[in-house]
Amino acid sequence: MKAITAFGSAILVVLALLQPLFAADDPLLPKIPPAAGDKCVRPTDEMRVNHMKYILHQRDLTMHKGIRTEQFSLKKCINCHVTPKADGSYPSVKTKEHFCAACHQYAAVRIDCFECHVDKPESAFATNETDQVNPDGH
Amino acid sequence: MGTDNHINQYRRTLLKGGAAVGAGLAIAPGVRLFELAQAKPADQPVTDAVRWGMLIDTSKCDDCSACVEACNKENGIHSTGKPETDPQWIRKLNVKDPETGNAFSLPMMCQHCETPPCADVCPTGASFRRADGIVLVDRHICIGCRYCMMACPYKARSFEHEEVEGQKPYMPRGKGTVEACTMCVHRVDAGQSPACVEACNADGHQAMVFGDLNDANSEIAQKLKKEGGTQVRADLRLNPGIRYQGL
Amino acid sequence: MKIRFAEIDGKSPKYWGLLIGLGLVTLVGVLAAFYMEYHGHVVTGMTNRIVWGAPHVFAVFLIVAASGALNVASIASVFGKTPYKPLSRLSGLLAIMLLAGGLMVLVLDLGRADRLIVAMTYYNFKSIFAWNIILYNGFFLIVGVYLWMMMEKKMNKYSKPVGVVAFTWRLILTTGTGSIFGFLVARQAYDAAILAPTFIINSFAYGLAIFLLVLFAAYAWTGRELGDVIVVRLRKLLAVFVASVFYFVVVFHLTNLYATEHHDFEKFVLLGQNGGGLYATIFWVGQMLIGVFIPFALLVSPSTGANKRVISIASALIIVGGLCQMYVTIIGGQAFPLVLFPGMEETSTFADGNVAAYTPSSYEVLLGVGGMALSIAAVTFLIKILPFLPQSLADSVVDPHYKG
Numbered sequence: 001m002k003a004i005t006a007f008g009s010a011i012l013v014v015l016a017l018l019q020p021l022f023a024a025d026d027p028l029l030p031k032i033p034p035a036a037g038d039k040c041v042r043p044t045d046e047m048r049v050n051h052m053k054y055i056l057h058q059r060d061l062t063m064h065k066g067i068r069t070e071q072f073s074l075k076k077c078i079n080c081h082v083t084p085k086a087d088g089s090y091p092s093v094k095t096k097e098h099f100c101a102a103c104h105q106y107a108a109v110r111i112d113c114f115e116c117h118v119d120k121p122e123s124a125f126a127t128n129e130t131d132q133v134n135p136d137g138h
Numbered sequence: 139m140g141t142d143n144h145i146n147q148y149r150r151t152l153l154k155g156g157a158a159v160g161a162g163l164a165i166a167p168g169v170r171l172f173e174l175a176q177a178k179p180a181d182q183p184v185t186d187a188v189r190w191g192m193l194i195d196t197s198k199c200d201d202c203s204a205c206v207e208a209c210n211k212e213n214g215i216h217s218t219g220k221p222e223t224d225p226q227w228i229r230k231l232n233v234k235d236p237e238t239g240n241a242f243s244l245p246m247m248c249q250h251c252e253t254p255p256c257a258d259v260c261p262t263g264a265s266f267r268r269a270d271g272i273v274l275v276d277r278h279i280c281i282g283c284r285y286c287m288m289a290c291p292y293k294a295r296s297f298e299h300e301e302v303e304g305q306k307p308y309m310p311r312g313k314g315t316v317e318a319c320t321m322c323v324h325r326v327d328a329g330q331s332p333a334c335v336e337a338c339n340a341d342g343h344q345a346m347v348f349g350d351l352n353d354a355n356s357e358i359a360q361k362l363k364k365e366g367g368t369q370v371r372a373d374l375r376l377n378p379g380i381r382y383q384g385l
Numbered sequence: 386m387k388i389r390f391a392e393i394d395g396k397s398p399k400y401w402g403l404l405i406g407l408g409l410v411t412l413v414g415v416l417a418a419f420y421m422e423y424h425g426h427v428v429t430g431m432t433n434r435i436v437w438g439a440p441h442v443f444a445v446f447l448i449v450a451a452s453g454a455l456n457v458a459s460i461a462s463v464f465g466k467t468p469y470k471p472l473s474r475l476s477g478l479l480a481i482m483l484l485a486g487g488l489m490v491l492v493l494d495l496g497r498a499d500r501l502i503v504a505m506t507y508y509n510f511k512s513i514f515a516w517n518i519i520l521y522n523g524f525f526l527i528v529g530v531y532l533w534m535m536m537e538k539k540m541n542k543y544s545k546p547v548g549v550v551a552f553t554w555r556l557i558l559t560t561g562t563g564s565i566f567g568f569l570v571a572r573q574a575y576d577a578a579i580l581a582p583t584f585i586i587n588s589f590a591y592g593l594a595i596f597l598l599v600l601f602a603a604y605a606w607t608g609r610e611l612g613d614v615i616v617v618r619l620r621k622l623l624a625v626f627v628a629s630v631f632y633f634v635v636v637f638h639l640t641n642l643y644a645t646e647h648h649d650f651e652k653f654v655l656l657g658q659n660g661g662g663l664y665a666t667i668f669w670v671g672q673m674l675i676g677v678f679i680p681f682a683l684l685v686s687p688s689t690g691a692n693k694r695v696i697s698i699a700s701a702l703i704i705v706g707g708l709c710q711m712y713v714t715i716i717g718g719q720a721f722p723l724v725l726f727p728g729m730e731e732t733s734t735f736a737d738g739n740v741a742a743y744t745p746s747s748y749e750v751l752l753g754v755g756g757m758a759l760s761i762a763a764v765t766f767l768i769k770i771l772p773f774l775p776q777s778l779a780d781s782v783v784d785p786h787y788k789g
Contacts, residue, residue, distance in 0.1 A: 059278055061183075063274070063276045063278065064266065064268065064276065065183035065184060065268075065269075066178070066183060066184035066268060066270070066323070066327050067180065067181055067182070067183055068180040068327060069180050069181045070180070075307055075308070078307075112499075115312035115313060115314075116277055116302070116305065116310035116311055116312030116315070117305070117307075117310040118305050118306070118307045118310070120307075121307075122307050125306075125307065206734075220427065221734065221735075221736075222432040222433065222434065222736065223426070223427050223432050223433060224433075225433070226433075226734065226735045229733045229734050229735040229737070230733060230734070231725065231731060231732075231733045231737055232731065232732045232733060233725075233726050233729045233730070233731055234729060234730045234731075234732075235728070235729055235730075236728075236729070236730050246725070246733070246737075255569070255570060255571060257509075257511075258511050258512060258568075259511075259512050259513070259514060259568070259569070260509055260512055260514075261504055261508070261509060261512045261514035261515040261517075261518060262503055262504055262507040262508070262509060262515075263507055263508070263509035263512075264507075279500070279503050279507050280496075280497065280500075281495050281496065281497045281498075281500045281501070281503055281504050282495050282496015282497040282498075282500075283495055283496070283514065284436040284437060284496070285512075285514055285565075287433070287436045288436060288437065288569055288571070288572070288719070289569050289570075289571055290571055291570065291571035291723065291725070292723075292725060293433075293434075293723050293725075293735065293736075293737065295433075296433050297426065297433060297436060297496060298425070298496070299425050299426040299427035299431075299432075299433075300424065300425035300426075300427040301425060313425045313496070314422075314425065314426075314495075314496030314497040315496060315497060316496070370725055370726070371724075371725060374570055385726075
């Protein structure tokens with residue numbers, strides 16, 4: 001497990017170091033779609049290496065203790081990072097156009113989240129489909 | 139005469155004092171109720187100060203299945219046309235006494251036991267009871283062994299037999315894991331009541347009450363105290379949080 | 386005469402044919418498991434009512450038989466019966482491989498088999514399943530060490546203490562396996578303390594039956610001599626085990642029959658009423674007639690003696706009976722409806738109150754059979770690599786008091 005994490009982190013560090021190259025349209029590097037907000041809850045470099053740790057920790061807090069803070073909530077990540085395509089539809093996580101898949105397909109690290117979790121932001125649902133109670137969502 | 143005056147004075151003071159104390163006592167629980175009706179702060183963990191439960195008056199149920207439809211809609215549960223493998227978190231259980239012919243029906247879902255057998259048998263601890271009484275499946279660590287389904291006396295759990303589509307963002311569900319009624323934990327944490335209860339009350343049936351069993355002044359606790367309630371398979375001593383009337 | 390152990394030649398076309406054939410059956414089982422995992426359990430016969438199906442019947446049978454297969458080695462090391470000593474190595478090997486086959490089936494049937502590492506790292510110690518994970522892994526380790534003690538000359542002096550540990554461990558393990566069902570309060574067929582010792586006594590019979598078949602086949606097909614002394618001893622032992630199995634079945638049902646609350650289930654499984662026709666048939670014909678009565682008669686009949694053919698048939702019937710027993714326990718126990726309101730009739734849209742139907746899909750059976758094939762294939766292969774089998778088990782070799 002640690003070896004996989006270390007290897008995956010190494011790939012991400014390499015990607016982070018190659019960040020300036022992402023601006024160029026290099027077909028070999030992943031094309032990461034832009035997010036909705038102006039910046040992430042943490043610096044990009046830190047997130048590239050540690051996002052899994054934050055997500056894992058948050059999931060245990062939410063699941064077992066009912067702590068629903070928003071900073072590392074997966075729903076909130078998706079709300080910001082998954083934006084509609086030019087035609088208004090939302091990319092599926094099975095395609096490279098999805099924020100998570102763009103990097104993960106490149107790094108060949110399979111993610112399990114979207115077996116269960118919805119890969120679209122809440123804004124993709126009609127208003128009467130999300131929980132009316134809590135429009136901000138927790 | 140003078141003594142009478144003194145006594146009356148004394149009585150007046152007593153009554154005034156009593157009224158003040160009584161008013162204070164009447165307001166204080168109201169203050170507490172007001173606190174609970176607000177959502178728990180998002181960064182605070184749940185505690186066992188609260189125990190969520192439901193009281194269902196089955197004499198008001200009849201043929202209605204508003205609770206079932208509301209649950210399916212709320213949690214994104216769709217039928218695939220295969221009732222044997224489709225999940226069902228809440229169902230109307232029709233019971234008939236073969237000797238007398240008397241029949242009734244009740245909504246049956248996860249009973250959110252105090253000592254849940256499903257949590258006892260789960261090898262990874264994915265099936266667990268939250269501090270505030272809600273029994274959940276942590277689907278991140280569920281390995282899909284279905285032992286909890288063998289263990290549940292109420293047949294409350296469903297296994298996802300195929301790939302799931304149409305999940306809600308607040309209720310992730312996936313193939314290969316086990317799931318059951320969550321007492322709409324996402325709504326409860328936001329200070330609301332479960333979808334089934336809301337639908338039942340909106341429908342006019344008013345058969346379901348949701349609230350804090352630990353709070354002696356909550357509607358559910360007071361109703362239980364006054365009218366009583368029973369548990370299904372009470373002999374198992376699992377102390378479920380779901381109580382029934384009219385069985 | 387000293388016992389000499391030697392690897393088998395394993396060069397004949399028949400040998401390779403057997404090994405490759407078993408390997409293919411295992412492969413098909415694994416492919417069936419992939420299919421089930423990819424599409425989800427919707428392609429199987431398992432439902433929200435019958436959550437454990439054919440794979441579990443095979444898996445639990447193999448796991449139970451595994452601990453029983455170790456008996457022969459325990460009788461030698463722990464109870465000091467020297468005639469069984471030469472058989473100890475094969476006994477240990479078979480035990481490990483049967484467990485491996487059973488676990489393969491169990492793990493490949495999981496809804497999230499890719500999360501096996503989660504099962505090994507997150508433990509709920511109140512769960513007997515969690516304890517079983519530790520017990521099964523420990524079994525591999527301990528019997529592995531036991532084999533080492535037996536097979537390396539300078540470690541032989543430790544084989545008795547390690548044997549005692551192995552014996553104790555497998556008793557705890559089988560108690561744990563029986564308790565998987567015994568601890569469940571929810572179902573009419575379970576919730577009984579006797580299920581744990583029942584599984585232990587079943588393991589004695591199933592394990593020895595498989596051991597006998599493997600032993601006979603290995604010696605017949607390699608041309609090595611297997612004398613009557615060993616055969617007769619094992620035959621008598623198996624007869625005792627089968628009789629003990631019968632005793633536990635009787636006690637279980639007699640107790641249930643005494644309690645009115647269990648009468649509906651007893652009518653279901655013993656008389657075929659309340660929708661239990663299939664399960665009563667499998668119980669009486671499969672578990673009892675084929676699994677107990679006929680083999681017992683064959684094993685104690687005076688005309689059997691050391692007739693390996695008759696004893697093989699008896700062993701095969703015991704194995705069939707064992708699978709039937711697992712079917713009645715596991716599937717029958719789930720088919721019988723859960724009782725939420727005792728004495729009442731229940732119906733719902735979620736299959737309450739009825740006897741659940743179950744037809745195993747071919748994928749499930751292929752997986753189960755694949756597990757059995759893995760066990761036998763592994764044994765077949767390993768007796769060629771390492772000296773598990775004595776060169777000869779002729780009477781003159783085995784019996785210290787042999788008189789020409």
